[in-house]
Amino acid sequence: METVAKIIKTFKTELKNIYPPEEIRSFTDILLKHFADINKTEAFLYPDKNLNDEIIYKLASAIEKLKQEYPVQYITGQTEFYGLKFKVSPDVLIPRPETEELVDLIIKNHQNHQKIKILDIGTGSACIPVSLKKHLPETEIFALDISEKALHIARENAKINQTQIYFFNDDILNPQENKYTDYDIIVSNPPYVREKEKTLMQKNVLENEPHLALFVKDDDALIFYRAIINFAKNRLKPKGFIYFEINEALAGELKDLLKLNNFTDIEIIKDLFGKNRIIKATKSMSYN
Numbered sequence: 650m651e652t653v654a655k656i657i658k659t660f661k662t663e664l665k666n667i668y669p670p671e672e673i674r675s676f677t678d679i680l681l682k683h684f685a686d687i688n689k690t691e692a693f694l695y696p697d698k699n700l701n702d703e704i705i706y707k708l709a710s711a712i713e714k715l716k717q718e719y720p721v722q723y724i725t726g727q728t729e730f731y732g733l734k735f736k737v738s739p740d741v742l743i744p745r746p747e748t749e750e751l752v753d754l755i756i757k758n759h760q761n762h763q764k765i766k767i768l769d770i771g772t773g774s775a776c777i778p779v780s781l782k783k784h785l786p787e788t789e790i791f792a793l794d795i796s797e798k799a800l801h802i803a804r805e806n807a808k809i810n811q812t813q814i815y816f817f818n819d820d821i822l823n824p825q826e827n828k829y830t831d832y833d834i835i836v837s838n839p840p841y842v843r844e845k846e847k848t849l850m851q852k853n854v855l856e857n858e859p860h861l862a863l864f865v866k867d868d869d870a871l872i873f874y875r876a877i878i879n880f881a882k883n884r885l886k887p888k889g890f891i892y893f894e895i896n897e898a899l900a901g902e903l904k905d906l907l908k909l910n911n912f913t914d915i916e917i918i919k920d921l922f923g924k925n926r927i928i929k930a931t932k933s934m935s936y937n
């Protein structure tokens with residue numbers, strides 16, 4: 650048996666050389682809630698409360714994983730995205746705040762015309778389609794991923810959040826186009842980190858998140874965008890919209906690619922940190 654105060658102290662001493670104090674506090678809050686069902690206020694009010702050995706064991710092994718910079722979301726198996734709960738595992742990327750901005754933009758732009766079909770390409774945890782469906786309930790939403798393991802998590806997230814999403818297992822680089830319908834919106838946050846950018850990445854991302862979800866070759870960084878634009882030739886309705894999350898370094902190149910493929914009204918939108926993060930474009934009437 651150990652008290653809440655003692656375990657909070659253990660978090661601080663064990664992790665102080667790796668994380669800043671606010672982050673340690675946040676890990677402590679998340680993990681006390683997850684493993685002991687004790688929230689922040691309860692931990693403050695009842696520091697002498699005893700925790701049983703099983704809980705102490707789980708918290709101690711979580712501390713060991715955090716020391717290896719293992720993401721806290723994979724320890725608890727869940728995260729929050731756009732105010733909703735999502736299950737996560739190392740088979741899916743942990744949804745990022747930048748992607749919430751992409752979702753937010755689509756919701757704001759399309760809430761008055763919801764009788765539409767949306768396809769999310771490279772859906773991972775399904776954070777994009779589930780959040781869209783929750784906020785645009787009259788839309789029909791479809792999503793695909795090459796990873797069957799990711800789709801397993803995606804389906805669970807659709808269920809947990811009580812949303813109906815139609816999932817496909819497919820490779821967007823070689824899609825089986827006849828199984829799709831025509832869409833009003835295609836959205837994607839595809840892999841876009843170049844191999845050469847690995848050195849700029851944090852160890853916890855690099856060592857734990859799925860490389861299939863993150864990386865593209867240095868000499869063909871737009872491979873997924875090109876494939877999706879190609880797919881849109883047949884499967885995006887005229888005047889339909891494409892929304893991409895982008896690598897800020899590739900915004901200009903991608904804009905040119907969209908122009909070359911007759912997309913119009915191309916907008917590059919910055920994220921909260923002022924980085925080019927989203928690109929939106931319209932398919933022209935006279936496509937092909």
Ligand SMILES: C[S@@+](CC[C@H](N)C(=O)[O-])C[C@H]1O[C@@H](n2cnc3c(N)ncnc32)[C@H](O)[C@@H]1O
Binds near residue numbers: 770
């Ligand atoms: C950057 S992650 C995005 C995940 C999720 N949409 C999000 O925003 O958190 C890219 C996703 O694309 C999927 N993916 C990678 N290669 C693919 C391919 N060839 N065809 C379809 N999906 C692919 C990965 O499995 C991964 O789930």
